[in-house]
Amino acid sequence: DSGVTQTPKHLITATGQRVTLRCSPRSGDLSVYWYQQSLDQGLQFLIHYYNGEERAKGNILERFSAQQFPDLHSELNLSSLELGDSALYFCASSVAPRGASGTEAFFGQGTRLTVV
Amino acid sequence: AQSVTQLDSQVPVFEEAPVELRCNYSSSVSVYLFWYVQYPNQGLQLLLKYLSGSTLVKGINGFEAEFNKSQTSFHLRKPSVHISDTAEYFCAVTSNYGGSQGNLIFGKGTKLSVKP
Numbered sequence: 123d124s125g126v127t128q129t130p131k132h133l134i135t136a137t138g139q140r141v142t143l144r145c146s147p148r149s150g151d152l153s154v155y156w157y158q159q160s161l162d163q164g165l166q167f168l169i170h171y172y173n174g175e176e177r178a179k180g181n182i183l184e185r186f187s188a189q190q191f192p193d194l195h196s197e198l199n200l201s202s203l204e205l206g207d208s209a210l211y212f213c214a215s216s217v218a219p220r221g222a223s224g225t226e227a228f229f230g231q232g233t234r235l236t237v238v
Numbered sequence: 239a240q241s242v243t244q245l246d247s248q249v250p251v252f253e254e255a256p257v258e259l260r261c262n263y264s265s266s267v268s269v270y271l272f273w274y275v276q277y278p279n280q281g282l283q284l285l286l287k288y289l290s291g292s293t294l295v296k297g298i299n300g301f302e303a304e305f306n307k308s309q310t311s312f313h314l315r316k317p318s319v320h321i322s323d324t325a326e327y328f329c330a331v332t333s334n335y336g337g338s339q340g341n342l343i344f345g346k347g348t349k350l351s352v353k354p
Contacts (some may be wrong), residue, residue: 124281155341165287165328165344178341191300212281214342217257 125149126230128213134236135179140201142204143233153177154215155227156188156194160209171196172218203237210234240265240331252353253321259314259348261329271312272330272342280298288312298306300324324352333353 125148167180171190286297
């Protein structure tokens, strides 16, 4: 158990809908990262939050957004869903303050999103 | 920007045989390197990491990796594999500099299949 909790584990929804994925980081971790894993794209970095502030954006679509709340949990919002958004979405957390890249990131078990 | 190439998408091997999973990276700045393992329907678990110092890094489950700066490689090895090592293995790179700012950039993964 990594200590990172993601809910729900599975989500099936229709095209055009909006969903919210939730992540609770390990106790004491201030950084939260979101990744998308799909068969064709592999593991893609989406976005990074540190202590409530957005720090970096990767290959995140405009239809997707995220936030980190004062209690440090994070939510990834996916809207106007398309079939191609079906993927495994991972959250990871680390202690790392900005720039301390050597610290380990701990991954949750992911949310499997299926868009039908 | 950093990038990672895992040269083999699938590696079949017999139990108790040695294995090497290859990883090459590209970066114009100094990097940190990681190997993660993903068992079926699980999140990613850190096997080992190279931050600095000795180029031979030992990790969990008997795995080790060697950082070779001149060849920009970070190959993962195990002298004798077990059935339980069957999983997908991801090489990842990050840096304190440039666009990644601590975010992990992953390779496409190598599926290790250990046969009895």
